[in-house]
Amino acid sequence: xxxxxxxxxxxxxxxxxxxxxxxxxxxxxxxxxxxxxxxxxxxxxxxxxxxxxxxxxxxxxxxxxxxxxxxxxxxxxxxxxxxxxxxxxxxxxxxxxxxxxxxxxxxxxxxxxxxxxxxxxxxxxxxxxxxxxxxxxxxxxxxxxxxxxxxxxxxxxxxxxxxxxxxxxxxxxxxxxxxxxxxxxxxxxxxxxxxxxxxxxxxxxxxxxxxxxxxxxxxxxxxxxxxxxxxxxxxxxxxxxxxxxxxxxxxxxxxxxxxxxxxxxxxxxxxxxxxxxxxxxxxxxxxxxxxxxxxxxxxxxxxxxxxxxxxxxxxxxxxxxxxxxxxxxx
Amino acid sequence: xxxxxxxxxxxxxxxxxxxxxxxxxxxxxxxxxxxxxxxxxxxxxxxxxxxxxxxxxxxxxxxxxxxxxxxxxxxxxxxxxxxxxxxxxxxxxxxxxxxxxxxxxxxxxxxxxxxxxxxxxxxxxxxxxxxxxxxxxxxxxxxxxxxxxxxxxxxxxxxxxxxxxxxxxxxxxxxxxxxxxxxxxxxxxxxxxxxxxxxxxxxxxxxxxxxxxxxxxxxxxxxxxxxxxxxxxxxxxxxxxxxxxxxxxxxxxxxxxxxxxxxxxxxxxxxxxxxxxxxxxxxxxxxxxxxxxxxxxxxxxxxxxxxxxxxxxxxxxxxxxxxxxxxxxxxxxxxxxxxxxxxxxxxxxxxxx
Numbered sequence: 285x286x287x288x289x290x291x292x293x294x295x296x297x298x299x300x301x302x303x304x305x306x307x308x309x310x311x312x313x314x315x316x317x318x319x320x321x322x323x324x325x326x327x328x329x330x331x332x333x334x335x336x337x338x339x340x341x342x343x344x345x346x347x348x349x350x351x352x353x354x355x356x357x358x359x360x361x362x363x364x365x366x367x368x369x370x371x372x373x374x375x376x377x378x379x380x381x382x383x384x385x386x387x388x389x390x391x392x393x394x395x396x397x398x399x400x401x402x403x404x405x406x407x408x409x410x411x412x413x414x415x416x417x418x419x420x421x422x423x424x425x426x427x428x429x430x431x432x433x434x435x436x437x438x439x440x441x442x443x444x445x446x447x448x449x450x451x452x453x454x455x456x457x458x459x460x461x462x463x464x465x466x467x468x469x470x471x472x473x474x475x476x477x478x479x480x481x482x483x484x485x486x487x488x489x490x491x492x493x494x495x496x497x498x499x500x501x502x503x504x505x506x507x508x509x510x511x512x513x514x515x516x517x518x519x520x521x522x523x524x525x526x527x528x529x530x531x532x533x534x535x536x537x538x539x540x541x542x543x544x545x546x547x548x549x550x551x552x553x554x555x556x557x558x559x560x561x562x563x564x565x566x567x568x569x570x571x572x573x574x575x576x577x578x579x580x581x582x583x584x585x586x587x588x589x590x591x592x593x594x595x596x597x598x599x600x601x602x603x604x605x606x607x608x609x610x611x612x613x614x
Numbered sequence: 615x616x617x618x619x620x621x622x623x624x625x626x627x628x629x630x631x632x633x634x635x636x637x638x639x640x641x642x643x644x645x646x647x648x649x650x651x652x653x654x655x656x657x658x659x660x661x662x663x664x665x666x667x668x669x670x671x672x673x674x675x676x677x678x679x680x681x682x683x684x685x686x687x688x689x690x691x692x693x694x695x696x697x698x699x700x701x702x703x704x705x706x707x708x709x710x711x712x713x714x715x716x717x718x719x720x721x722x723x724x725x726x727x728x729x730x731x732x733x734x735x736x737x738x739x740x741x742x743x744x745x746x747x748x749x750x751x752x753x754x755x756x757x758x759x760x761x762x763x764x765x766x767x768x769x770x771x772x773x774x775x776x777x778x779x780x781x782x783x784x785x786x787x788x789x790x791x792x793x794x795x796x797x798x799x800x801x802x803x804x805x806x807x808x809x810x811x812x813x814x815x816x817x818x819x820x821x822x823x824x825x826x827x828x829x830x831x832x833x834x835x836x837x838x839x840x841x842x843x844x845x846x847x848x849x850x851x852x853x854x855x856x857x858x859x860x861x862x863x864x865x866x867x868x869x870x871x872x873x874x875x876x877x878x879x880x881x882x883x884x885x886x887x888x889x890x891x892x893x894x895x896x897x898x899x900x901x902x903x904x905x906x907x908x909x910x911x912x913x914x915x916x917x918x919x920x921x922x923x924x925x926x927x928x929x930x931x932x933x934x935x936x937x938x939x940x941x942x943x944x945x946x947x948x949x950x951x952x953x954x955x956x957x958x959x960x961x962x963x964x965x966x967x
Contacts, residue, residue, distance in 0.1 A: 350865055377867035390858035394880045400859075403876075404866035454862065 292364050293325035294494050295349070295380075295462055301357035302341075302348045306569060316569050318344040320518040321358070323595070328461070331488065331495040333509030333526065335502055335541070337565060341518040342498045343385075346464040349496065350380055362462075378408060381455040385467040387447035391439035397450055398435040401425065404457040424453040427490075428483065445476035449483070456487070462494045469504060481508055502545050506530055511601075514538045517576040518568055520595060524602040534604040534613055537561075537577050575607060583608050654884070657960035664956020667949035674946060678750040686728045687740035689747040690914040694738040705738035707932065714738075732938060736928065739914075741935065748916040749942055755828065755917070756898035756950075759835040763897075764890050766836055767843025772874050774844065775851030786848070789841045797838055801900065804834045805909045825912030831901060839893070846889055850882035884961035891954035895947040902943050918943045 300322045303315035319341045326332045336342050348355050351373050360367045367376045381404070384390035391400055398421045404410075411417040422432050428449040439447060448468060455463050465484065469477040481504060487493055499505045505512055506526050513523040514537065522535040533539045540559035547553035561580045566572055575593050578584040588607050595605040606612070658664055687693070693714055694705035705714035710733045717727045732741035774785040808830030816822050821829055854860070855878060863873050879886075898918075904910045905919025913920075918939040925935035 347861075352861060352865055374867055377865065382862065382865045384858045384862060386858055390862050392857075392859040392877055392881070403863060403868075407863075407866050407868050407872060451862070454866070458866070 293361075294328040294330075294363060295496070296325040296361040296364075297345075297349060297358065298323050298361070299358040300345065300348060300355055300360070302344050302353055303356040314569060315356075317518050317571065318568060319348060320571075322515070322518075322520050323358075324513055324520065324523060326462075326494055326496060328494055329488070329492055330511065331497055331509045333505035333512040334496060334498045334515060335500060335505050335512060336515035337500065339565060339568070340515045341568075342500075342515055343466055345515070346382065346466050346496060346498050350382055350464055351376065352382075378410075378458045379460050380462040380464070381458065381460045382464045382466060383448075383451050383455045383468045386471055387444050387451055388471075390451050391447055393438065393440055396436055396438060397425070397430070397442075400439065400450055401453045401457060404454060408458060410458065420457070424456055427456065427487070428453045443476075444472050445480060448472060448476075448480055452480075452483070452487075456491070459491070460493070462496070464496045464498070466498050467500070468497075470499060470501065477504065484508060502530075502541065514541065517565065517571055519576055519605065520603075521577065521606070522602075522604045523595075524604075528602055534598055534602065534609055535577075535606050536581050536583055536612065538604075575605075577606075583612055654961040658956055661956045661959060664953050664960070667953040667956065670945065670949040671953060674749060674942075674949075675753060678746055678753060681746045682743065682750070685740075685743050685746070687730075687743050689739065689744050689916055691740070692738045693734060693740065703738075705734055706736055707928070708734040708738075710934070732934070733932075735924065735935065741938070744916045744921060745918070745938055745942060748918040748921050748939060749946070751828075751911055751915065751917040752898050752901055752919070752943070752946065755831065755901040756894040756946075759832055759839070759897040759901075760890050760893040762832060762836040763839045763843050763893055764886065766840035768847055768879070768886060770840065771844030771847030772851050772878060775848040776855055776870060776874055776878065778852075778855075782848070785844075789845060792838060792841045795838075800838055801831075801834050801904065802907070802909060804837070805830045805904065808833060809909075825915060827904075827909055828911055831904060831910070835897060835900075839897075843886075843889060843893070846885060847882060850885055851878050854878050854881050888954060888958040888961060891950065891957050895950040895954075898943065898950075899947055 300319055301317070302319040303317050305313035306316045308314045322341075322345055324332065334342050334345065344353065347353050349360060351360070351367060362376055362379065365372075367373060395403075398418070401424055402417055402421045405417055405420060411420060421435065425432060425435065430446065430449055430453065434442070434446075439450065442450065448471075452468075468484070469480050472480060484495065484497075485508065488495065495508070497505060497508055509526045511524065512526050512529045514521050514529070514535065516537050522529060522533065522538045524534075529538065530542065533542050536559075540561050543556060543559045547556055559582075563580050566576070566579055572579050572589070574587075574589040574591055575581070575584070578588040581588070585608065593605045593607045595603055598604050598609060682688075692705075694702035696702070702715060708714065708730055710731060711729050712733060713721065713727060713730070714734075721727055730740050730742065732745065735741050735744065770785060774782045805827065809826050812826040812830055816826060816829065851874075855873075857877075860873055860877050863877055868876075901910060901917065902919030902922070905917045906923040908920075908923065910920050911917045921939040922936055922943075925932065925939070929936055
């Protein structure tokens, strides 16, 4: 445990900010703070789960992390060195890839499966001969459980689960260290979800992959993640080990999130006290002052509106951002 | 562990021949995967109107290419004029299937003379071959003008759509400005201005034979008519670039040119083909009436428009000379339009109205 702690994290994000300009009125724009000061690090071989409700900035974190959007502020470090210049980004993209949510729109309908999977290879020209390319593609298809005769087909001839496998094979093409999985199973049937999740697990073991696993299904995230981060309105509210956050959530938002997880056993389900939040998530265009969660928090006091709570380590490895954390958790 | 052996039945090994290569191939792919293009062609062939139009276009095109190769008369050959002899005016304004004086004499001597199917014009030139040549010119103008429009419109439209933001804003305002110009006026003005500028430049080259008018016509098309094509492609690309496969390609490290050529353009190719097919008749139409106004091809080169224009002088005596090129123009434009509609229905069923 000590050794891994001293080890340099594979990916480190410091105070990441991503604002999108939104037109208000004719010419004035206002920043939409999709991600507002998020920091975390991921160790090699670890899976960090990222959960939160729709529109809280999960996907934006994933995309900005891969520099698909230009960050408004903050820094992204890969193996300790910042990813800034164009050359950095080109190198970084060989090592960090992404699996997308929608297996239907993430595959080009005019390309055959082998061209889709081989595209990253083509872009970086990372093969000597067409035969080598073909061999690599077949190996990738084999890894994700597709047959070689699928290579010449088009994406529309496959089911959702198979399409997602194609997407995963594409992400693996350049032998990456790090994969951002942006809700990779939320568009799939539950039975297929399990298969795909298990495949993610196996691939992690075989290839020593590191994942940022974005989802809104807490059970799925808990199954695959080592640590879980919870986001609300562009900010991180809690970060802890998967078991810890599941058993002992500290932040009131996480508590209500955990209480909403469906229980398979009706007895425990009945005993479960659901914490129902009132109101809607505020628009990130005019977020509340101070703690962003205070408008829906049952324990909010006047102090919560005055200043932003600090994201601090409450107990070893358990971070949370709440003013009243000590008062609530005794 | 012994029991399975006892249970073993005698197996007739002849029933288990290894599969032949043919059988293996059959097992691998039950049905060759149907591409988008093949599906489209299948739908197109089923459309009787589009298919007929296509046959008409092919027939007209082939005959305009090949008939002049073996036809005994040429478009600029004045039949009554022989060097060193007085002009034989009996060849001027011949009715269809009529013959000139020398030809009649030849026939009396037993020789066969190739008939003038549509007669001759006021200068004694075989009218049929002039119509064929005119068709050739009109088709070439329509085809090449559309290609120019396609290339310019596709490049600018895809850049505007992909880059977005300020680039898009500037390009689209230029497009709006060109759109707001009265295009016929611009065509006529540009064609007459370019004519003066171009004539000395192309002197003595191949282009001189085609004539400065046609070249300026191409330029005018290139400058003015790319706007609607670029708007169309920009709109397509604006929606396509939000697709996740574009993001996936960028995440894999692709640049703008890669994404445009590999992902965006292949996905709007059907729209491009369709609007190009519909662009051809409009170019032919424009060429025809510019020629009619005297801004088209240089004499003696005929085009369908200039033939119609020349025919106006003798409209009361020889009305068929106006009717023939007019019918050919209508036939080309109509069948290209119908074929374009068929293409649209076959390749882009969503656009059907």
